[in-house]
Amino acid sequence: MTEEQRLTTREAAERLGVKPETVYAYVSRGQLSSRRGPGSRGSTFDAKEVDALVRRSRRDSASGGNGELSVRTRITLIDKDRYFFRGVDAAELARNYSYEEVAEWLWTGVLRPGIRFTAPRDVTEAARRAVDALPPHSAPTDRLRVAAVAAAASDPLRFDLSEAAVLATARTLIPTLVTALPLAGTAHHGEGPLAERLWPRLTVQPPDAASLRVLDLALALLIDHDLAASTLAVRVAASARAHPYAAVSAGLGVLEGPLHGAASGLAHRMLAEVIERGSAAPVVADHLRTGRRVPGLGHRIYPGEDPRAQALFAALEDVEQAAPALAAARDVITTTARHTELYANVDLALSVLTVTTGMPAEAGETVFAVARTAGWIAHTLEEYEERPLRMRPSGQYTGPRPPQPLP
Incomplete structure (x- = not known):
């Protein structure tokens, strides 16, 4: 300017x-x-x-009139049954551009066709060694947090919070997180799309073009979703001028909460059980009998079907082997509709991909975390433009009134 x-x-x-x-x-x-x-x-x-x-x-306007924290943002708008990245329909962006291209748009407002994110070998090796030292049963978010810390320790310039430096960090951190994950199948060498590099870390099955397209679509759709709990944590960290690696680590920490990041795993397990038992009716009944909500249905923001689920379901129609999981998902929706009208959310659609391709139940959480890292970086950049430490709400003390006797 x-x-x-x-x-x-x-x-x-x-x-x-x-x-x-x-x-x-x-x-x-x-x-x-x-x-x-x-x-x-x-x-x-x-x-x-x-x-x-x-x-x-x-x-x-940092503090809303109803006492809740309110943050003005230029990144994502959610409006009824659609959401937009910088004013452009996010589902349309994801259908037409790769994850890396959508991430660049979110960060800069500039589309860079064909961009690929790569990372220096010494950084990826440091992150991989750190992740390999974890116990075999470690969760995906454990591995990603450790990879982020190792990448930060390898970067002596991490405290440079200028826009150019943060963007350079983002373009290397995301592929570092992917490369640090242990392989499940045969690695694809080269610097292809990020989805192609993530695939062998999620399943032993070789990818086909249609399935890879669904994974890339899922990554692009999940990049950001306004001020979700993990994103708010990222902005708090950025408000304190934590470097971008630390801000992403804050988001990963919140993502591990069972009310945020675990939803896709629950949907995966339910869908696998529906396929095994041949019907959604007994599975849905079991959930309701034990007082559990049916995973993969309903969203507190969208009154109708989640637009991310719509886009993924449409793309999954082109994956021939997804037919049984798609039928199971529709059975869940139809069965539940007899009791209450709930629409599919992105977790149910993502579980169709993970079940179809032999991915473990936690694969959806991995996809979510890798995808959302780009959104966290966008919010970090935006928060760096604000007054430092503005994310400081006042506590409403409800304890005993002083003075109290010395204990």
Whole structure:
């Protein structure tokens, strides 16, 4: 952005997230200055001054009127039954571009066709050695957190929080996390799409083009989903100016919670049981009898079907061997609809892929964590632009009133 860049009233309104008449209200209150060019009928506004007002507005609205934390963001918008990355339909982006291309769009607003993320050999080897030292039964998030720590320790420039440095970190950290995971099948050498490198770490089955496309689609769809619990943790870390590796580690820590990252594994196990028993009815009945919710159904944000599930189900139709798992998923939806109308969410759709391709139950969590790392980086970059340590809500003390006697 140059010093001379000027915005029209419409452009200023879009950047501020207000109506054009509100822009003039800012001018009348002295919050913005306007200038009318020679021969021009409309006013123009200094882009830097507009951006400064945007930052001030974010700080003023950091605490919502209902007492909940509110964060203004330019990254993801969720609106009814759709979600958007920087204003573009996220499902359409994922259907048309690779995971790496969508990640670049989320970070920079620039599409870079054909981009591939690679990592230096010494960094990936350090991360792999650290992960190999863990017990064999370690969970995917254990391995990813250790890989992130090892990558951070290998990077003496990790405390450089400039945008260029953070983007360079992101482009090496994500492939490092993938490469550090133990192999389940035969590795694909080279620097192909990230989905191709992740595949042999999830299953021993060789990939086909349609299945690889579904995995890449899943990664792109899961990149970000507004302020989920793990993303909020990332922004808290970034607010304290933790380096990007540490911010990602914060997200991985929250992801391991059973209410956030484990949902896809539960859906996987349920779907496998439905296929084994030949019907969803007894499986759904068992869940309801024991007071458990049926995994893979319903979403607190979407009133209808999760758009991520819609995109994945459509792509899975092209995977011939997915037919039994797709039929089982539809059986679960139909059976549950007799009791209450719940729609499929992304965990159920992802479990169709993991069950079909012989992946373990925790594979969905791995896909989720790798994918969401790109979104965490986007939120880290955005939070670095804000006032430091703004994520500091005040506690409401409910203990004994002082003074109390010395114990």
